Amino acid sequence: ETGVTQSPTHLIKTRGQQVTLRCSSQSGHNTVSWYQQALGQGPQFIFQYYREEENGRGNFPPRFSGLQFPNYSSELNVNALELDDSALYLCASSRGGTSVDTQYFGPGTRLTVL
């Protein structure tokens, strides 16, 4: 069984640019959640996708957007990058979109904004 994978591993961008991060969910999982983990902080919930629909959103501006594809993989897009967007971005997949469904995390994408 393949676990959650994310690409790329590392990324460097400059302020104002746009970035797309990718996540492949674990086999049999239909839900993907995205988190931002700033240095020295715990992960913060960005949004969740359940069967290709956004199923909830944290306190992030609209320039953070996402997609989920029919194979349940997902993308996180961030427009107009700011220095504070530098962080580890984690995705997690699960069998469903409720709290009882265990989330399995990928290794993350480290984004640096210069």
Add this chain to the structure above:
Amino acid sequence: AQSVTQPDIHITVSEGASLELRCNYSYGATPYLFWYVQSPGQGLQLLLKYFSGDTLVQGIKGFEAEFKRSQSSFNLRKPSVHWSDAAEYFCAVAPATSGTYKYIFGTGTRLKVLA
């Protein structure tokens, strides 16, 4: 406001010693509770979770946690720490209702293990 507090940013213990990591939460109702571990370069791995029932929960790698409603706490324990336990540990809560589960994580406790 909903929050999770892990009061210890760093903890150092000797290999073989016992370990307790503290977690307190502030939430409208009793949430679901989780402990995750993050090793360098790795994603988060679930150690254990509490939904209801027995307040002492057993997890993987010899970890256990005790839910204390009166103290709004969910402390993680291990009787004998191994060098491979060195990592960062996160406590998290999620709503015990249907619909979106928006995990709220604490800021983490970094564990160092001395040989």
